[in-house]
Amino acid sequence: MTTNLDTVGEVRDFLRLCLNPGPRRTGRTVAQLAKVMPDWLAERLTAHAPHLTELREAAVRAEAEAARARKAYADALGAWITEETTQ
Structure with missing residues (x-):
C-alpha cells in the first residue's frame, strides 16, 4: 500500500x-x-x-534546552567529583 x-x-x-x-x-x-x-x-x-506546528517546535526547543541543562549539570558534577571546582 x-x-x-x-x-x-x-x-x-x-x-x-x-x-x-x-x-x-x-x-x-x-x-x-x-x-x-x-x-x-x-x-x-x-x-x-497547522495548529500542531507551534507545539511541535516548542517541544523540540524544550528538549534541546533540557539536553543542554543535563550536560551542564553532568559537567559540573564531574568537576565537583574530581575537585576541579570549589563550588
Whole structure:
C-alpha cells in the first residue's frame, strides 16, 4: 500500500497504523509516536493540522534546552567529583 498522505484521512489512517501496526508487531503510545515521528511525516501532519506546528517546535526547543541543562549539570558534577571546582 503506497500513499502520498495527501488527505486528512490518509494521514490519520497512517498515524493510526503507526500506533497499532497489527498482530505480532509492537505498537506505541501517542507520546512515543510524537517523540520518534520523522520530519517528513510531521510535515504531512502539519499540512492538515497547522495548529500542531507551534507545539511541535516548542517541544523540540524544550528538549534541546533540557539536553543542554543535563550536560551542564553532568559537567559540573564531574568537576565537583574530581575537585576541579570549589563550588
